[in-house]
Amino acid sequence: MTETFDIAIVGAGITGCAIARQLARYDLSICVVEAANDIALGASKANGGLVHAGYDPAPGTVKAQVNARGCELYGTWAQELGFLFCRTGSMVLGFNDEDRAHLEKLRCNGLANGVPELSIVGPDRIHELEPRASADATCALWCPSTGFVDPFEVAIAALENAVANGVTFMRSAPVEVIEVAGSGDDARFTLATPAGNVRCHYLINAAGNGAADISHMAGAEEFQMVWRQGNIVVLDKEPRTLMPLYPVPTPVSKGVIVTGTVHGNTVITATAAVREPGDTQTYASDVNALLTDARKLVPDLDTRRVVRAFAGGRPVIQETNDFFIGQSAVVPGLFQAAGIQSPGVASAPAIAERMELVMREAGVELHERTDWNPIRRAPDDFDRASLARKEELIESDPAWGQIVCRCETVPEAEIVAAIRRRPGAVSVEGVKRRCRAGMGRCQSGFCQSRVVAILARELGCDPSEVLLEDAGSWLVEGPLKGVR
Amino acid sequence: MAEFKSSAIDSGIIEGVATQAFDVVVIGGGPAGMAAALAAHKAGAHVAIVEREQHLGGILRQCIHPGFGLSHFKQELTGPEYAQRFIDQVRATDIALFLNSMVIGIDSGEPTEDTAVHTVTLMSPAGMLQLTGRAVVLAMGCRERTRSEIKIPGSRPAGVFTAGLAQRYINIENLKPGSRAVILGSGDIGLIMARRCTLEGISVEGVYELMPYANGLRRNVKNCLDDFGIPLHLSTTVTRVIGHDRVEAVEVSQVDERLAPIPGTERIVPCDTLLLSVGLIPENELSVAAGVELDPRTRGAVVDQSLQTGVPGIFACGNVLHVHDLADNVTCESERAGAAAAAYALGGGADAEAGAPGAGCQLTVSPAGIAGYALPGRITAVALTKLNFRVRRPVDAARVRILADGEELFTGKVRAFKPSVMESFPLPAKVIQRILDLGVSEIVLSVDPAEEA
Numbered sequence: 001m002t003e004t005f006d007i008a009i010v011g012a013g014i015t016g017c018a019i020a021r022q023l024a025r026y027d028l029s030i031c032v033v034e035a036a037n038d039i040a041l042g043a044s045k046a047n048g049g050l051v052h053a054g055y056d057p058a059p060g061t062v063k064a065q066v067n068a069r070g071c072e073l074y075g076t077w078a079q080e081l082g083f084l085f086c087r088t089g090s091m092v093l094g095f096n097d098e099d100r101a102h103l104e105k106l107r108c109n110g111l112a113n114g115v116p117e118l119s120i121v122g123p124d125r126i127h128e129l130e131p132r133a134s135a136d137a138t139c140a141l142w143c144p145s146t147g148f149v150d151p152f153e154v155a156i157a158a159l160e161n162a163v164a165n166g167v168t169f170m171r172s173a174p175v176e177v178i179e180v181a182g183s184g185d186d187a188r189f190t191l192a193t194p195a196g197n198v199r200c201h202y203l204i205n206a207a208g209n210g211a212a213d214i215s216h217m218a219g220a221e222e223f224q225m226v227w228r229q230g231n232i233v234v235l236d237k238e239p240r241t242l243m244p245l246y247p248v249p250t251p252v253s254k255g256v257i258v259t260g261t262v263h264g265n266t267v268i269t270a271t272a273a274v275r276e277p278g279d280t281q282t283y284a285s286d287v288n289a290l291l292t293d294a295r296k297l298v299p300d301l302d303t304r305r306v307v308r309a310f311a312g313g314r315p316v317i318q319e320t321n322d323f324f325i326g327q328s329a330v331v332p333g334l335f336q337a338a339g340i341q342s343p344g345v346a347s348a349p350a351i352a353e354r355m356e357l358v359m360r361e362a363g364v365e366l367h368e369r370t371d372w373n374p375i376r377r378a379p380d381d382f383d384r385a386s387l388a389r390k391e392e393l394i395e396s397d398p399a400w401g402q403i404v405c406r407c408e409t410v411p412e413a414e415i416v417a418a419i420r421r422r423p424g425a426v427s428v429e430g431v432k433r434r435c436r437a438g439m440g441r442c443q444s445g446f447c448q449s450r451v452v453a454i455l456a457r458e459l460g461c462d463p464s465e466v467l468l469e470d471a472g473s474w475l476v477e478g479p480l481k482g483v484r
Numbered sequence: 485m486a487e488f489k490s491s492a493i494d495s496g497i498i499e500g501v502a503t504q505a506f507d508v509v510v511i512g513g514g515p516a517g518m519a520a521a522l523a524a525h526k527a528g529a530h531v532a533i534v535e536r537e538q539h540l541g542g543i544l545r546q547c548i549h550p551g552f553g554l555s556h557f558k559q560e561l562t563g564p565e566y567a568q569r570f571i572d573q574v575r576a577t578d579i580a581l582f583l584n585s586m587v588i589g590i591d592s593g594e595p596t597e598d599t600a601v602h603t604v605t606l607m608s609p610a611g612m613l614q615l616t617g618r619a620v621v622l623a624m625g626c627r628e629r630t631r632s633e634i635k636i637p638g639s640r641p642a643g644v645f646t647a648g649l650a651q652r653y654i655n656i657e658n659l660k661p662g663s664r665a666v667i668l669g670s671g672d673i674g675l676i677m678a679r680r681c682t683l684e685g686i687s688v689e690g691v692y693e694l695m696p697y698a699n700g701l702r703r704n705v706k707n708c709l710d711d712f713g714i715p716l717h718l719s720t721t722v723t724r725v726i727g728h729d730r731v732e733a734v735e736v737s738q739v740d741e742r743l744a745p746i747p748g749t750e751r752i753v754p755c756d757t758l759l760l761s762v763g764l765i766p767e768n769e770l771s772v773a774a775g776v777e778l779d780p781r782t783r784g785a786v787v788d789q790s791l792q793t794g795v796p797g798i799f800a801c802g803n804v805l806h807v808h809d810l811a812d813n814v815t816c817e818s819e820r821a822g823a824a825a826a827a828y829a830l831g832g833g834a835d836a837e838a839g840a841p842g843a844g845c846q847l848t849v850s851p852a853g854i855a856g857y858a859l860p861g862r863i864t865a866v867a868l869t870k871l872n873f874r875v876r877r878p879v880d881a882a883r884v885r886i887l888a889d890g891e892e893l894f895t896g897k898v899r900a901f902k903p904s905v906m907e908s909f910p911l912p913a914k915v916i917q918r919i920l921d922l923g924v925s926e927i928v929l930s931v932d933p934a935e936e937a
Binding site for chain 1: 501536584586588607608609610611612627628630631632633635637638639640641642643645646648649652653654656657658659660661662663684685723724728729730769
């Protein structure tokens with residue numbers, strides 16, 4: 001079975017989803033082809049959710065060009081796509097004169113990269129901006145434009161909006177072979193996947209950690225990638241959400257950052273170590289380093305209240321340590337967004353914007369549709385709803401009053417809605433990423449069996465077929481002996 | 485800065501929401517909540533129980549093993565049988581039941597002397613409801629410590645379950661969570677589940693315990709492991725989870741005296757399931773939101789001898805207060821809390837049953853030696869007071885000493901102590917009076933190994 005589209009986008013991470021959403025406004029048939037069974041299962045789910053402002057990348061790099069612009073676009077994107085975005089501002093804390101010189105350098109970078117309103121502040125202002133910041137900090141780079149999002153929510157919202165505008169989403173479709181026929185404007189790509197073949201006129205590679213493989217399969221650039229692995233820790237909710245606090249960056253990473261999240265948790269992100277490709281294990285040494293380093297920024301952090309520790313790989317192009325966004329120099333018609341490591345989340349809307357520009361300049365015809373709808377209405381979030389809205393919801397359907405996840409106050413109706421959305425959740429973790437059931441301090445100890453039952457009912461399958469995440473991640477073997 | 489708090493925190497009387505008035509509102513319908521409600525009802529109070537499940541009984545519903553009721557009913561019962569005795573009693577009264585209802589907030593208003601009324605806001609498929617109570621009993625129980633809290637490194641596949649979740653899959657849902665299990669932690673739930681898994685055809689490769697001794701009751705080690713030939717590996721822990729989609733194995737390592745894994749002792753144990761029985765944590769998010777102060781040692785409320793928290797009229801009992809060893813002890817403690825709540829609500833003062841309040845009696849109690857905690861943390865009445873504690877490590881010979889201002893005022897017998905047992909030590913009224921006479925405000929419950937005492 002082969003379906004034909006104008007454009008195929010490989011990868012439903014935050015980059016691919018943002019590009020799909022950006023291009024959905026044009027009169028094009030688009031298919032997003034994803035190897036996993038859900039959105040944002042690679043680097044997009046294993047990061048701290050920070051929308052970095054853009055003072056970090058060296059001026060002139062592609063990162064520098066898209067980071068500040070992406071951060072700027074988040075306000076509009078959040079409004080149109082109905083995801084949570086908090087622009088709290090951030091501080092890079094300095095503890096001595098050497099740090100202060102580094103902060104000055106970051107400020108100059110920021111100015112060159114177009115980051116607004118940067119200033120260096122002293123201890124009184126630090127305390128005023130974030131009372132929990134270390135009292136040992138003597139200076140800080142105050143950056144009002146930094147913010148944070150829930151990165152899965154951004155990817156999911158962007159793809160939901162794209163799908164509502166006619167984009168096709170193919171899951172569990174790892175690309176195995178790419179055939180390129182013809183050349184120049186007549187090029188045609190055929191992607192072979194176990195879920196069926198996709199033929200397209202233009203191919204966009206947004207495959208994250210798989211981008212080098214896709215480029216190789218198409219006979220294009222040979223990217224030498226390294227797997228820069230990061231461990232991340234989530235702490236329980238606090239009465240007040242922390243402003244992102246950064247240390248002075250190291251040569252390879254931004255260092256261990258402490259930040260609030262849109263749901264009121266605290267995140268410590270991230271270690272950086274080159275490990276075997278595909279390694280998403282957490283390491284005791286990394287987790288301990290995170291907790292120790294975090295307390296240097298926020299001394300009163302209660303690091304016993306760990307809700308979750310996880311890890312993921314950031315796709316780094318070894319040679320440049322930069323993003324590659326553009327048309328392949330080898331295979332015309334192939335457009336690449338490769339090496340999208342940090343600040344990939346912050347840059348996503350601008351990467352999409354830049355990809356559109358690159359395609360337009362390459363002669364791809366982009367005609368606006370008259371029926372494009374930029375708005376995605378956020379699904380009801382029961383926990384955050386007003387009491388009046390809660391009452392209304394329960395009146396509309398008693399299942400809104402049936403709380404399944406007690407830690408995050410998620411009712412059955414919200415879980416059902418997460419499964420029925422397009423594209424909907426097909427796994428326990430997919431439900432969690434969409435409505436937070438199982439995201440809380442008990443880590444689904446109380447609600448997992450109930451979520452499994454709801455998924456089995458909604459998907460019309462047996463509980464033994466319900467997956468935690470992707471293929472092979474079965475949760476229960478089947479009925480007990482003697483049970484019919 | 486945006487406001488991230490859930491709007492559920494807004495409580496207080498909300499216009500347009502139906503309100504029902506009670507003397508005592510009990511939050512939680514497990515063994516603690518039912519015993520408290522029955523005791524309050526017996527004392528003449530108009531009582532409500534709010535329970536988030538469709539059924540009363542709490543976690544006992546999935547504890548289908550025997551071992552309950554030996555002290556309370558002098559008879560060995562299963563968890564559901566033990567619960568049913570209380571369910572039947574509750575059903576025979578006019579205690580109002582709000583099932584399938586989740587409490588989203590407790591508002592205590594401004595503490596005024598006569599009219600302090602607590603408002604409990606709850607949510608159910610029938611909508612929102614508010615209950616007012618002159619007294620509230622917190623009986624929400626506890627949750628299980630997770631893999632993340634003990635920071636087990638490795639991958640994050642399916643097949644890692646808390647023991648209680650696996651128990652729910654097996655005993656309530658009739659589902660088999662896997663074929664080959666490793667159990668980390670020798671707490672009672674872990675031991676019970678080792679036997680349960682074996683009976684259901686799940687091969688248990690071993691129970692691994694970080695400490696140099698078993699954490700569960702001795703009878704459970706015998707009945708659940710020894711009788712089934714399941715090995716117990718002490719001073720050993722899981723140091724890595726292996727498997728991308730489903731657990732394929734775990735790496736276990738021996739630990740040194742400081743509980744740190746010893747390099748070179750790693751061993752790979754193939755399995756498809758890892759069950760965790762690594763501790764219980766009182767579920768006090770609601771209590772904290774209501775302004776109740778917690779003891780960092782128990783992670784439960786700081787209470788006085790009548791089990792009243794720092795918020796007047798709010799009482800706590802059962803595993804939400806401190807983690808118990810036996811359901812029978814939960815029942816016993818909760819009956820005291822229920823009676824005290826009723827006495828408070830009906831105007832007699834919380835100590836009406838416990839004895840006359842001592843004028844100006846304000847003592848704090850803290851643990852020392854190998855005592856991990858001491859409960860109650862405050863004593864406000866001169867009356868026989870039961871002090872509960874657990875030791876942090878097993879000892880063959882130790883004794884309890886009550887100290888005030890460094891002076892030993894009272895001691896217990898020299899005997900053995902185990903961390904798995906929740907101890908109870910009676911403090912006579914006359915000792916409390918002597919402490920008051922000394923003009924001291926802090927007393928120390930110290931458990932000291934005999935040779936060091």
